[in-house]
Amino acid sequence: MHRGKGMKFVGDSRVLAPESRTPKLPKDYSEYPGKTEAFWPNFLLKEWMVGAVFLVGFLCLTVAHPAPLERIADPTDTGYIPLPDWYFLFLYQLLKYTYASGPYTVIGSMVIPALAFGGLLLAPFIDRGPERRPIKRPLATGFMLLALCAMIYLTWQSVVTHDWAAAERQGRIVPKVTIDKTSEGYKLAQQNTCITCHGENLQGGPGAPSLIGTGLKPEEIATIARKGKGGKMPPGVFKGNDQQLKTLSEFIANLGKK
Template sequence: MAHNQDGQDQEVHFVGDSRVKVNEKKLYPKDYSEFPGKTEAFFPNFLLKEWMVAVVVLVGFMGLVMAQEPPLGEQADPTNTSFLPVPDWYFLFLYQLLKFKWASGPFVVVGTVLVPGFIFGGLLLAPWLDRGKERRPMKRPVATGLTLLTLIAIVVLTWEAEDEHQKQLASLPKGDESVEIVDQNDPAYDIYKNNACVNCHGQQLEGLQGPSLRGIGDSYTSKEIIEIMDEGKGEMPAGMFQGTEEEKKQLADWLAKQEAPEGKGEKKSQEHEE
């Protein structure tokens, strides 16, 4: 304590060992660590932290995208009526939702606008709709219940959509599954999957609109397969192969290797090719 000129006691703050009073106020806001249990300023403190985390996640995600080649499906073909289109996995629940009678047909607006709008609109407005100070899930039954219900619905609808798609694929006509694909690691297999032939003969050579190619090497030589590619055969039009001559030769040689196990086919005599 110190005395002023009037003899009254007055509390005085000193800087170090000097006797200079500290009268000026701080020109910067107090740090929020001085207030335990309180929140911090949204801008710029909280927003800066969120952006830093988002940058790290985005860099990691882009690294994975560039390092891993994305799996591509079959080439688009309007003549392939057996193709079963499905959306990406994160939209499967909405795809399955449109199969219900109350969300499709004359009520398609419900499945395409109202329900998705209610879900995503609720997520967007959540900070304004739920402004309670309580953060424990058990103390927030409405918000917790709606969140769990939404998550369960998404998981169930996604599983149902994938399960139904697999059943539809299994119902498509298959070739002789006892005849396995020969040398699936051959680059010619990738040439096959990236061309129009996959639309009729299937990813696994099982045959969709066209015949199965499993065991085709028992019936045709490489030269004969090239002739079919160039001239067509049956319902297959000519000129369906869209690759180079070298790729065509490579594919024909690989298809000629597709032989059935012993006793399941009769191999034609191979012609000498230069």
């Protein structure tokens, strides 16, 4: 018997030959027509185009309606009611309701927004269906429409119920005026409690307008001092005589005049 005669070479079928190995790559997006597309440049280009349209529209809006300026913020003015930007008006309105304000402020300011935005963040993990048509995703579409309608309604309510006239008075830029606190007119204002509502410098206070640069004549100011105005200033506030009233009215009418 010769050396090596009768030897067999057995191959293992579990080991693939190098030439038969193929890389495990994901299928091309073209194999799923109408369901997906290439991220670059198809999808990204669409996103950029939509973003550019909104950016141009926003810039046109800011040019046509510039943001109004108000007076310098005064931390000591507790009567000033700030108004948030338009995209937070729905939360501002939400805090006006009974179970989202007062002792329930935490619910309106933290719990409800946390549930809403938390649900939005978890939506991709909860709704993992392959369908992209809204009609085929009733739960996700329903919740999004509900949230959108709630935000629109609350924003609208915040706009129509806000006291814009009072807000304009609060934020009005009042020129700085040096008031002679030793004058007879200022002393009369102190005696008749004018500074209690209108501030020590007569710049205005909670619910009371500024007395600087009113544009009113002394006679008009005297009438208001005697008869009051609206429901915020009752009649009979001024307790002095006619000569004192004339002095006070002229003092207030000349405030802010150059």
